[in-house]
Amino acid sequence: MPDLYLTAPDNEHFESLADLSARALANASPGELVTLLLVVVASGALAVFLLRRLRAKIPDTRRWRPLWSICVCFVPACCCLLMLLAAYLTARPWIDTELLVVMALASVLQLLIQIPALVLELVFRPVPVLRLLLRCLSWLVCLCVMFAVLQPERDLEHVLDAARAIRLTAGPVRVNLLSLAAGAATAIVVMIVAHGTIKWLGRRLERSTRLSPNLALAMRRIIDIAVWTVATVAVLAQAGVDVKAMAAFAGALGIGVGLGLQRLAASYISGLIVLFEQSVRIGDTIAAGGVKGRVTHMTVRYTTITTGDGIEALVPNDTLTVNTVINQSWTDNTLRLSNSIHIDIESDTAAAKEAILTILSAQARVLQMPPPAVYIADIADGRIRLEAQYWIADPSNGQLNLTSDINEAILGAFRVRDIRAARWLALREPSRA
Structure with a gap:
């Protein structure tokens, strides 16, 4: 100097x-x-x-x-x-x-x-x-x-x-004290620049209205990997480390680690596939891996599914690509529900159907197109089973609560119209003399 x-x-x-x-x-x-x-x-x-x-x-x-x-x-x-x-x-x-x-x-x-x-x-x-x-x-x-x-x-x-x-040697890495100090200083600056750049790009992707949340998340993960890879190479080069020797060493180490962590690697690759294909999206109601609920969070490794009981299940992403996934929100959020009501065979079925349709029409969450319908599904053992079918557009707000409200309203309407619900008869074997 x-x-x-x-x-x-x-x-x-x-x-x-x-x-x-x-x-x-x-x-x-x-x-x-x-x-x-x-x-x-x-x-x-x-x-x-x-x-x-x-x-x-x-x-x-x-x-x-x-x-x-x-x-x-x-x-x-x-x-x-x-x-x-x-x-x-x-x-x-x-x-x-x-x-x-x-x-x-x-x-x-x-x-x-x-x-x-x-x-x-x-x-x-x-x-x-x-x-x-x-x-x-x-x-x-x-x-x-x-x-x-x-x-x-x-x-x-x-x-x-x-x-x-003053030289330091660790396996394939051979550096001197001056280059090590320069590499440490460069590492701090590069980490700050890389971290800030990733945060800025992440915010831009999240605010983008042209990209779906899944695609934005996938692009952010790819940008993370690319930025940190470039940052690591820059720091190693500044520290005087032979990048080619490190690449060969990392390749051999990666093969050994990959064999032991192949399920984890499969989850990461499957996560990118799911995010790009958008077969599962945040907000969808799905059933996968024995878990049914709403998707609330997605990463490259796992997907968080919140069940109706409020339990959060972390499902590995390879489960979403290997097994069958039931997605109730794939094309739209509409879902058909049904209520079964048993009435006495002597009851007025027309009045019962009219009462049920009136109740379904009064529910704000029940869609009127397609219109709700009530069918006589079965006649047996002195009772009639009526099946009410209707569609909703917000299954994430709960299904059992709506079914319960409808059943309670039907019971009240049957009491007013003197429609008797069917009773289950216990069949007994005749006693032997």
Whole structure:
């Protein structure tokens, strides 16, 4: 890295920043170093105090979180510059001006390095763990850059050569300490960019009115795999890892893992097939794998089916492609229901049918097209079995509750019209003499 040089007002070169810092530290007395340390501690205490006050006043919501990030970036450097200015005005007899200049340049350099990290945080909105790693990385990079700037070029080259000489070996992976550090820093930045990009594309796909929910979910999963694959290759390349050797190793490992987890792999592949074919969609009422209910959630590996009892069953996706699936909502949501009513054989069947049809017509959930109908389904043992058939368009709102309401209304109407329900006769064997 070339040295940074300070220039005089007439643009004439006079010395590098490394020479300035070296001379300032060499000529500093213990008292000046103690005073400089007190200035640094005071600026840190002031920054902590201001950040706590700002944390209490800034709401912890998604809307105000960028403002807090800006404060975390600018407040420490501004406090350090403010305390250095105060020390220059009040403590010049006890501290050399060159020391204050070096500290001020270091503070400005720290602020300039924090700005790219702030831009990444504001644009990609990382999760708390990645946000913490990004801030730690920015401070670490700041310290490394300060060390590089304040060192003569020949000493810096010795340090870099020593870092390259330290080699780490793990199977097919052979890296040195410098490339490993570069790979770790790249990994943090790439994870933040990849995670933010995936979230942004996911929101766009979810809000799209041209794509069905299943197709949007399938595209999001494919984008996840593609983005993270590219990110992994970029990090490995930056770390100095031979990607071809890793690919061969990963291929051999994948064969072994695939044989042991072939059912899991089948579920993932079946999930993509189901999502693209849209044979099962969120909101459908299906019966699969011995479970009947409404589909409430779908992933690449499993589908969540909520039964009428509120129980959530996680059905592997390969069950939906290998076994028979009964989908009551494949073409539309209409479903035919039926109620069986037994009346006495002496009862007026026409009046009973008319009462049942009146009740079905009064139900808001019963469709009038196709119209409900009542049939004489069976005559046996002194009773008549009437079968009422009707259609509904919202089976997800429950079926047993509607059947119960209709049966209760029919019983009330039969009592008013004096229509007697049939009684079951217990047949007994004749006693033997």
